[in-house]
Amino acid sequence: MPPVASIRDLTVQYGSFVALRDFSVDVPEGCVGLLGPNGAGKTTLIKTLLGFVDPSQGQGQVLGRQIGRHDLQIRQNIGYMPEQDCHIPGLTAVQYVAYAGELGGLPANQSIRRAHEVLEYCGLGEARYRPVETYSTGMKQRIKLAQALVHGPQLLLLDEPTNGLDPLGREEMLNLVRSVSHEKGVNVLVSSHLLPDIERTCDHVIVLLGGTLRAEGLIKDLKRVDGHPMDVELRAPANGFAETCADRGLSLIEGDGQRFRFEGLEDPENTSRMLFEAASQSGAQIRRLSLAVRSLEEAFMEAVDA
Template identity: 65%
Template sequence: MAVVTLQNLTVAYGRFVALRDFSVQVPEGCVGLLGPNGAGKTTMLKTMLGFIKPAGGGGDVLGNVIGRDGNAIRQVVGYMPEQDCHIPGMNAVQFVAYAGELAGMARNHALQRAHEVIEYTGLGEARYRAVETYSTGMKQRIKLAQALVHGPKLLLLDEPTNGLDPRGRHEMLDLVKDISHNKGVNVLVCSHLLPDIERTCDSVVVIAQGQMRLQGEVQQLRGLASRAIDVELRESSGAFLQAMGKRGFSLVSAKGNWYRMESGEPTGDLAAPVFAAANEAGVQVRGLKPGMRSLEEAFMEAIDAR
């Protein structure tokens, strides 16, 4: 089931088109919105929330129509923006509770929930400190807390690890995984950092130049490369490479006695040509496994596709 559906969405800032005829269905679970800086990721999130009016197309978020049901969308969606959003003079409890009230919560309920999510995000001991005195890592956590306070069904996280040190990044990603996998909240993580997406997300949408380039499950995208096979030989052999070349294979990379070979044409059986070439070259095959493609390779292929 799709939690977000966008159809032929076009968003422009003057003459600059940030999203062009953009269509996607975002499934349940933790989904990564991956793309280089300026690809249109933040524009997509803000349009979904009703902050930006599209020039064409449309869609829905959890059944609520984009551009028409803005208030209803914001009551069921939590948004963690990339930029700081604290209000000067407010402590963490006041700020998060106020965010809850803006989402339609009663004041007492918002205050109770504020304490709960502040504790959950690890800021319990600093809850009465003014937010402007927080470190960068603490400000990221308080942005997450205000996005969670009203119990959203969908969480939009825009660069959640922005500015964090390695430990802070690790802890933030652990929170994102827990929210998605243990709290039952759908999460859309907007990032240009491949490791963050690989660690937290079940599937990914790749966007570049305002257009959707690729979508699929993370395991699938970094899974088997249908034309590649990794071969370990007992010893290095130029004769083996020549024999593989006769069979339409080229050398992609070599490390020690491991060789990644890629077929020029899709083929169902990659092992048979390897053993035939090894027999011709008089070498022993010690290891054989399908060539694996990294998410980075899939990402770069998608970005460079057009």
């Protein structure tokens, strides 16, 4: 599958400050997380994709169109949800979203129809005739998503979509983002510094730090630990289980009497078989057995430290 966006050797400067340095990346289809601490260059990358900033060098394509040359066609097919509050003053939600639809190129009759649909989808159906100024923070986040979606974009750029939301609002926003990308077939690029948000919504992640690419790939690949170690959880602490495993050639990495992580053999199936044999011999009951993975936070920290 061709990438949704492709960036090559991109450098973006604000005066003497380099926000992105020789940055190259392919953004695949699906839901992709743009991960990095504040100031890493996430928003700059999004603004470059939108054609808001002129790179000092490098080039890129979005949906097969050249950045800087076909910006209008790119923006026709992109929806952007900015990080900060943004709305057009003096309008009700349905007027605002319909107006955004018309700005996105929809005929007036279509834009009003889609405004109602999108507001309903984003959970603002009941409040659609209220002025946007009276909305709560959570509702303002939702309406930003609605205005980004109304013209039917192929790619959605979400900059910190859970910014300022309470736990319930955050949960609902993440569900919406996941629904858009996984059920409605819209490609989504989510920028966030919140690892759990990215882990909840995305399949693929791009890690930035100081304007450079530090890691990228499927989240499940990034979380994988080298050497196929295995995690074992026993039903109850069992004396002798670790020793029996050691006798069979499985070296213990860490363990607390009930939970263990063993260095794996080349074939994970062999490791599993030997663990079951050791449990049987030592009288232990295995509750859970799985290939060891690290958290996204550990993977992120490793990428950042590198």
